[in-house]
Amino acid sequence: MTPVLSFLGPVGTYSDVASLACAQQWQQENGTHLDRCPYPSIPQVLKSVEEGEAHFAIVPVENSTEGSVTVTLDTLWQLDMLQIQQAWTLPISHALISRAASVDEIHAIYSHPQALAQCQEWLASNLPNAKLVPTRSTTEALQYLDQPSIAAIASRHAAEIYQIPVVAHPINDQKDNRTRFWVLGMEQSRVGTHTSLALSLPANVPGALLKPLEIFASRGLNLSRIESRPTKRSLGEYIFFLDVEADLSNPLMSSALDEIRPHTETLKTFGSYSILHVENLLDV
Amino acid sequence: MTPVLSFLGPVGTYSDVASLACAQQWQQENGTHLDRCPYPSIPQVLKSVEEGEAHFAIVPVENSTEGSVTVTLDTLWQLDMLQIQQAWTLPISHALISRAASVDEIHAIYSHPQALAQCQEWLASNLPNAKLVPTRSTTEALQYLDQPSIAAIASRHAAEIYQIPVVAHPINDQKDNRTRFWVLGMEQSRVGTHTSLALSLPANVPGALLKPLEIFASRGLNLSRIESRPTKRSLGEYIFFLDVEADLSNPLMSSALDEIRPHTETLKTFGSYSILHVENLLDV
Numbered sequence: 001m002t003p004v005l006s007f008l009g010p011v012g013t014y015s016d017v018a019s020l021a022c023a024q025q026w027q028q029e030n031g032t033h034l035d036r037c038p039y040p041s042i043p044q045v046l047k048s049v050e051e052g053e054a055h056f057a058i059v060p061v062e063n064s065t066e067g068s069v070t071v072t073l074d075t076l077w078q079l080d081m082l083q084i085q086q087a088w089t090l091p092i093s094h095a096l097i098s099r100a101a102s103v104d105e106i107h108a109i110y111s112h113p114q115a116l117a118q119c120q121e122w123l124a125s126n127l128p129n130a131k132l133v134p135t136r137s138t139t140e141a142l143q144y145l146d147q148p149s150i151a152a153i154a155s156r157h158a159a160e161i162y163q164i165p166v167v168a169h170p171i172n173d174q175k176d177n178r179t180r181f182w183v184l185g186m187e188q189s190r191v192g193t194h195t196s197l198a199l200s201l202p203a204n205v206p207g208a209l210l211k212p213l214e215i216f217a218s219r220g221l222n223l224s225r226i227e228s229r230p231t232k233r234s235l236g237e238y239i240f241f242l243d244v245e246a247d248l249s250n251p252l253m254s255s256a257l258d259e260i261r262p263h264t265e266t267l268k269t270f271g272s273y274s275i276l277h278v279e280n281l282l283d284v
Numbered sequence: 285m286t287p288v289l290s291f292l293g294p295v296g297t298y299s300d301v302a303s304l305a306c307a308q309q310w311q312q313e314n315g316t317h318l319d320r321c322p323y324p325s326i327p328q329v330l331k332s333v334e335e336g337e338a339h340f341a342i343v344p345v346e347n348s349t350e351g352s353v354t355v356t357l358d359t360l361w362q363l364d365m366l367q368i369q370q371a372w373t374l375p376i377s378h379a380l381i382s383r384a385a386s387v388d389e390i391h392a393i394y395s396h397p398q399a400l401a402q403c404q405e406w407l408a409s410n411l412p413n414a415k416l417v418p419t420r421s422t423t424e425a426l427q428y429l430d431q432p433s434i435a436a437i438a439s440r441h442a443a444e445i446y447q448i449p450v451v452a453h454p455i456n457d458q459k460d461n462r463t464r465f466w467v468l469g470m471e472q473s474r475v476g477t478h479t480s481l482a483l484s485l486p487a488n489v490p491g492a493l494l495k496p497l498e499i500f501a502s503r504g505l506n507l508s509r510i511e512s513r514p515t516k517r518s519l520g521e522y523i524f525f526l527d528v529e530a531d532l533s534n535p536l537m538s539s540a541l542d543e544i545r546p547h548t549e550t551l552k553t554f555g556s557y558s559i560l561h562v563e564n565l566l567d568v
Contacts, residue, residue, distance in 0.1 A: 062514075064514050065516045066514070067513055067514045136416075178519045180519060209510065210498065213493070223493075228510055230351045232348065233348075235463075
């Protein structure tokens with residue numbers, strides 16, 4: 001049976017590009033095909049693996065301009081079985097896509113709120129009067145392009161698939177705009193350059209975060225990321241997501257986790273993995 | 285001249301309710317009126333004070349279910365003059381608003397993405413087949429309610445203003461759903477129960493966050509919140525927003541900041557303030 005990789009659809013999203021990169025690498029490493037299957041939301045992408053519909057899921061975790069994809073972190077905290085197998089970072093380079101003959105014709109711009117936010121300075125300079133309309137994905141926006149007065153913001157990959165012209169590219173304000181993705185599956189993953197974990201603290205004492213940080217620091221284990229998310233129980237109670245630069249097979253890591261556990265309410269590890277970087281989307 | 289308080293419009297948003305609470309308190313304390321003025325985006329609300337159009341701005345900072353309002357943090361980091369004068373927390377209690385005779389008639393639900401997210405379990409149970417459509421504010425959604433097949437998610441306050449029936453209430457998944465707001469102005473604010481600040485670290489070494497946390501902890505100064513945001517320069521570089529339970533007039537705080545400063549690239553303080561809690565929106 002060909003294994004299946006689930007991703008956030010529809011076809012043409014940046015998640016689709018990331019899933020293509022992942023399937024290509026699978027083919028190179030295993031000599032076999034990896035099927036790809038789109039799902040309509042990030043929780044559904046992740047649950048598809050727990051429910052046995054897919055073998056792997058690829059989801060966005062963090063963007064260099066907009067920060068965390070909070071629904072990914074929140075869903076992962078709720079689920080119990082998924083482990084990160086691999087991470088990818090992809091350049092995010094937005095195109096203005098429209099049937100307009102020139103930019104002046106454009107009166108409304110449709111896109112995912114994160115894409116609109118990532119192009120806000122370019123839009124303020126070049127299309128200050130255009131109406132900005134949020135959509136659920138960058139490619140959902142392409143459905144509205146029958147009229148030349150409407151434009152979408154999406155990848156050049158999406159413009160190619162849907163065969164609609166690119167009016168301007170790149171239009172993102174930060175040129176070094178990248179998104180990190182995680183590939184998750186049910187296999188235990190204990191080897192790689194990074195480990196992700198999350199913890200909640202026993203009392204309503206966020207100062208208690210100091211203890212876990214000291215325990216990692218005392219072993220020379222560096223944290224490459226700290227992110228807080230609400231517990232959703234009460235304002236001021238947090239879950240902390242940490243990325244540590246060491247893997248679970250490292251004895252220092254095991255001893256750090258053993259020492260940290262009694263200081264937490266809940267401690268979850270999401271596996272160890274290495275990070276692959278894609279430099280040019282057109283290479284995918 | 286009557287002072288002006290800017291807030292995220294249109295009228296009927298939760299920010300509108302928060303601005304009403306703030307104006308009432310102003311009236312009680314000063315015996316004078318505080319005018320309120322809606323702006324279309326959070327950056328515009330905040331800039332209205334720096335540009336002298338308003339004396340104060342009230343903006344959402346954090347919700348107990350959805351977490352930080354990242355655009356507030358990012359804009360505050362970019363601006364240089366604004367100081368937090370006061371904080372408010374408000375219960376967020378969502379209503380399903382529609383001209384439908386019953387829930388079964390509803391085929392589409394319009395609201396701000398955060399409000400849709402906060403009601404996702406209720407919607408999955410009660411309206412599993414309805415299409416969810418994102419809008420720029422909870423009250424923008426009310427514009428689409430001419431057809432009874434459409435519903436909006438907003439406050440009961442908004443339903444009252446726009447005179448459209450409430451079909452179900454409350455529909456938020458977490459009953460203790462609250463949002464924290466900040467009131468900002470140009471006056472120095474050094475007194476209160478909390479101080480907010482933000483810092484970026486010199487090298488790409490997030491482990492360096494340990495030092496500031498230790499400096500606060502060694503003085504018995506508790507942190508009630510830590511939040512990371514991307515610097516927007518490069519994936520993996522962060523700005524940390526901290527709330528400390530002490531004010532700037534406290535000598536321990538001044539000495540902590542003096543000791544922390546050399547360990548940071550940039551250190552910004554956003555003022556000291558106290559927190560007021562509204563228990564029932566209908567009291568506002």
